[in-house]
Amino acid sequence: MNDLAIAPVEILAAIQAGRSIVQLDLYRVDCSGVDLRGANLAGLNAIGSNFSKANLSSADLSGADLRGVDLSGANLSGANLTGAYLNRSLLYATNLTDTDLTGAKLQVARYDRHTIWTAGFAYKSSGAIGPGAALNGAYLNTANLRDADLSGANLLGSYLSGADLTGANLQNTRLSGATLQRAFLTGASLRNARLNGVNLEGADLRAADLSGIELEHLSSIAGADFSQVQGLSEDLRSMLLGRSAAELDVWNAFTRQTTRQSLTRSSRPSRSHP
Structure with a gap:
């Protein structure tokens, strides 16, 4: 302003x-x-x-x-x-x-x-938009949610394609079934968040905190960038690297890096947390 x-x-x-x-x-x-x-x-x-x-x-x-x-x-x-x-x-x-x-x-x-x-x-x-918000199924495509505090929010099945969640607090947030295609999650805190069944195609997750995350039955990770993510367990990283080459070898249009490269070159292993 x-x-x-x-x-x-x-x-x-x-x-x-x-x-x-x-x-x-x-x-x-x-x-x-x-x-x-x-x-x-x-x-x-x-x-x-x-x-x-x-x-x-x-x-x-x-x-x-x-x-x-x-x-x-x-x-x-x-x-x-x-x-x-x-x-x-x-x-x-x-x-x-x-x-x-x-x-x-x-x-x-x-x-x-x-x-x-x-x-x-x-x-x-x-x-x-705020802590504990009930936003299941909400249409938030391309929304500016930079630095938003959505800790503990319910975003089940929400539409967040192209949303800017840079630096957002998504701790303990329920995102299962959400669409996060081409979403910007750079530096976001996703500690203990639930992302089961989400679509991460083309998402930018660089330096995001994924400690304690639930990440199963993903729809797609084609072109997602996981560079320098924190807290990603070796089991989850191996699971992601076990996806098909049709997903892993796709370039992220913004970062110009494939998903496979982002998972093998600069990911940080999980640390133990109390």
């Missing part, structure tokens, strides 16, 4: 004064840290804006378009977000205590362990 414009002083002054903001457009505006507690922001268009650390407590944001908005560290306690669009928004450490989220759209919004949700709200099944 480095290219965000600075919100005009008169617009913020009008909002803070409680004047009507019908049709107000705050597209890609920097409102970080602004104090808009109790403001009437119903129907606000703030796509892609920065409201990080803003005070929006008790504000009326019903029907607001907050797609892609950075709400990290923002105070939305007691706010009205009925029917609001929060798709792809950032909710890291956001305070949503007593917030009305009736009918709010949260698909691919990202939360973390520090997000405070209103009591009783089923955030794990809301379509949002």
Whole structure:
């Protein structure tokens, strides 16, 4: 969000004064840290804006378009977000205590362990991305999930083709039956994850942590790159190298290395873990 414009002083002054903001457009505006507690922001268009650390407590944001908005560290306690669009928004450490989220759209919004949700709200099944999320069968093809915390999430049978999971925390995540074709898992932590029956065709797993992983009945590993993976047991590596030449000798279109080369040249053996 480095290219965000600075919100005009008169617009913020009008909002803070409680004047009507019908049709107000705050597209890609920097409102970080602004104090808009109790403001009437119903129907606000703030796509892609920065409201990080803003005070929006008790504000009326019903029907607001907050797609892609950075709400990290923002105070939305007691706010009205009925029917609001929060798709792809950032909710890291956001305070949503007593917030009305009736009918709010949260698909691919990202939360973390520090997000405070209103009591009783089923955030794990809301379509949002975060620890323990219920995303079985979800369509997340090409999604930007870089550095996302999906530890303990349920992604059974999910569609993640081309998704960017670089550096993501996928510890204890259930991914069995998922489609991970051409997914980027570089540096991701997959410790104790279940990947039984997944499709890893063309996936980039370089330097991923595969300690304790379940990896059986794979659909395909053709073109997958396992260079410098950590924690891959010798048994699993041998199993992978026992796949057909039709899979092992396929080039990864991105790394320009075959699956066989990635498994024999630079894989790191498993270490013992408590």
